[in-house]
Amino acid sequence: MTFASLLPTVCRHHDGDAHEHTHTHAHTHDGVEHTHEHTHVHSHDGGDHVHTHDGAHGDHDHSHDCTHECGTCGGCDPMTETVALMQYMVNHNAAHAHELADLAKKLGELGNHAASEQVLAAVSEFEKGNLRLSAVLASLK
Amino acid sequence: MCLSTVYKGDVAPENVLMQNVMRIECDGDMVILTDLLDRQVAVQGALVMADLVGGKAVVRESAE
Numbered sequence: 001m002t003f004a005s006l007l008p009t010v011c012r013h014h015d016g017d018a019h020e021h022t023h024t025h026a027h028t029h030d031g032v033e034h035t036h037e038h039t040h041v042h043s044h045d046g047g048d049h050v051h052t053h054d055g056a057h058g059d060h061d062h063s064h065d066c067t068h069e070c071g072t073c074g075g076c077d078p079m080t081e082t083v084a085l086m087q088y089m090v091n092h093n094a095a096h097a098h099e100l101a102d103l104a105k106k107l108g109e110l111g112n113h114a115a116s117e118q119v120l121a122a123v124s125e126f127e128k129g130n131l132r133l134s135a136v137l138a139s140l141k
Numbered sequence: 142m143c144l145s146t147v148y149k150g151d152v153a154p155e156n157v158l159m160q161n162v163m164r165i166e167c168d169g170d171m172v173i174l175t176d177l178l179d180r181q182v183a184v185q186g187a188l189v190m191a192d193l194v195g196g197k198a199v200v201r202e203s204a205e
Contacts, residue, residue, distance in 0.1 A: 084177050085161060088144065 079140070086137050093130040097123050145196045147174050149184070152197055158182060165191070165198060172200050 104119035144163055148156040159182050164175040167188055174182045186202040 081178060088161075088163075088177055092143070 083137065083140050086133070086140065090130060090133050090137055093126065093133070097126050097130065100126065143193070143196050144177060145191070145193075145198050147198045147200060149200055149202060152199060158184065158200060162198070170203060174200075 100119060100123045104116045104123065107113075107119060108116035144161045145165075146160045147158045147162050147165070149158045150156050159174045159176055159180075161177040162174050163177055165188060166173040166175075170185055170187070172184045172186055172188055174184070184200050184202055186200050189199040189201045191198040
């Protein structure tokens with residue numbers, strides 16, 4: 001009976017002190033895979049990070065060794081995560097701007113030209129805002 | 142297209158499994174969540190609901 005699935009598990013709220021936290025793992029018992037939570041104590045340098053676990057267990061009493069792979073996922077750095085989220089938002093906003101432009105076109109085809117123009121004006125403002133976000137993003141990289 | 146927060150059991154702050162989830166895969170009885178930074182959490186259970194406008198999803202874990 002061993003750990004079968006070693007998908008990395010993200011642990012949060014680390015402040016550098018030894019502490020206790022809970023993980024959910026997939027295990028295989030005699031060919032049947034399942035997950036369950038367990039709690040253990042450890043310490044590290046701080047920040048979110050990824051663990052892999054290895055070891056053997058019987059029933060639900062078990063012990064295992066942890067190898068901390070801080071720095072391998074980029075998730076340990078709040079700035080990296082913030083920049084990734086910001087990049088996503090800028091791209092997301094651009095996609096929404098395109099969708100709104102399509103809506104404006106549809107309104108025009110339906111004969112409501114005033115509404116179409118208003119939506120296009122809103123898209124223009126939206127794109128200006130997104131351009132400002134892009135500039136901030138560039139400064140963060 | 143929006144990122145979601147995935148909860149275990151009920152939508153409550155203490156039940157957050159993962160934030161900024163960009164992909165949810167259901168493979169057999171496993172639900173695999175992937176966030177914006179490609180980190181993954183695998184849970185044995187089922188996807189109960191996905192609110193794509195509200196950016197929320199709920200996973201129910203299988204009984205041990």
